[in-house]
Amino acid sequence: MSVLVFAENFKGLCKKASLEAVFYGNKLASALGQDLHVLTIGEITNLEDLALYGATNIHQISKSSVVDFDSQQFAKAISAQADALEASTVIFAHSAQGKSVAGRVAVRMQAGLVSAVNSIPEISDGFSVGKSLFSGKALAKYQIEGNKRVLTLVGNAVLIEEVSATPNIQDSSIALEESKIKVVKTSTVEGIVPLPEAELVVSAGRGMKGPENWGVIEELADAMGATTACSRPVADADWRPHHEHVGQTGVAIRPNLYIAIGISGAIQHLAGVNNSKVIVVINKDEEAPFFKAADYGIVGDLFDVVPKLTAAYNKVMAN
């Protein structure tokens, strides 16, 4: 029996979400007394990074440089690999790819599926694992019966440490079937860390008064190397692009630091950001609900506070 981790291919690279999944899979495999295997599809240039977090056995399906993601095609290949390795557990990152393929793999393997898990499973009494529910308003323990399971791991839930293994890389005997979908166009934003992966996020809301005022936000974000986000009304009014909208109906994020500027802290907004490690709130209204969810707060006019924060950041970090 083994634990199989699917490491995603992002333009030829495995990113942090996959390293976390490998690290998590390694912990689980040792607890279960099973071997860890890692599966990749398409050419990947940083396989040695996977090994740093415990990937000893790496299986590569197809070495062609471009393989477009198709959940139907990938599910068949991943579950065939899982069968070949007699996998007890298959682990994905809770990413766009992981979410769309995990259910399919669970069906094929007749496994119990728990998505968005945020802790290492407990295996002393059956198999149970934690996740957060109701957009972060509650936590739950899920119990999985039977001897097969599929998990998707949310980002930033485990703190990865290097364990360092020597990778044994092999070509998988499994071939990809033909895909029934055709990719026409891919557009990715270059140079910025996408919100779901960002560790530092600077976000602003209606308190900005208008899109012409975003300069102060961008200066702070640029200085910090942070990704920008916004509240829903701001995206709805087209002050900012839709992909920046965080919250219950937008993107859910889990950065290390979330700075909320001129955002009141409505519960639907908090739903997408309350898993942030540290929350800083800047608002001129000391009664703003966001302060209740914050770790640090500054009561003041954002047009005064934000430039001061940028200057302070530049000064302190320069030393």
Added chain:
Amino acid sequence: MKLLVCISKTPETTAKISFSDDGTSFNSDGVQFIMNPYDEWYALVRAVELAESNGGEVTVLHVGESSSDIIIRKALSIGAHKAARVDAVPTSSMFVATQIVNYVKNNPQDIVFFGKETIDYNGAEVGSMVSEMLDLPYISFASKLEKQGDVFHCDRDIEGGIQTVELSPPFAISAAKGMAEQRIPNMKAIMMSKRKPLEVLEPFQVDEKVSISQYNLPPSKSGVKLIDADNMEELVRLLKDVEKVL
């Protein structure tokens, strides 16, 4: 064109979440329920628009008890032509997926729509499971769906960008923001929805593999530390040296 929209029910977004004292069940007393926003605003409205412009029939399918009929009526008032409800408590994603698959096998569809995820159990599980059981292509987190002659073009969210894919029915998709705009039904549509057919079906038994053994409320924040606007250097130092997030 036959379009099926799977709709789920979730606590209203501002509802206070609580559990039984022993933490084994969700306390629904006094909780208002709504149609899951992704199902309503994005999946359903887009399905209705496609039927309006290309002809076709939109069915909404819900797995739940009769207390959900109010949500089903709302979906009909937004423009679905008919509805079906599988009369059972939706105990798990696998249970729900099996009921949906059973319905589609008896009532073949060109496109099966899901919401991106339910905002209560935050799973994004059902659409993927149904697609596999029906062996359909599945485009998840779609922000645009257009008919182009015989094929469809669909934009999907990928990490850090958007990808356009082309595919032909039958297929399944899950709808995210951008797909459509929320519709507020008018009085006439609300009246008409009462006369639209709602079929009630018996559930299929399912072998459950997953259950929730314990609910908890998250630990509350210890309280905000207020920092003077003129002391931003202190804030940066705290973030750097104490919190270690910079």
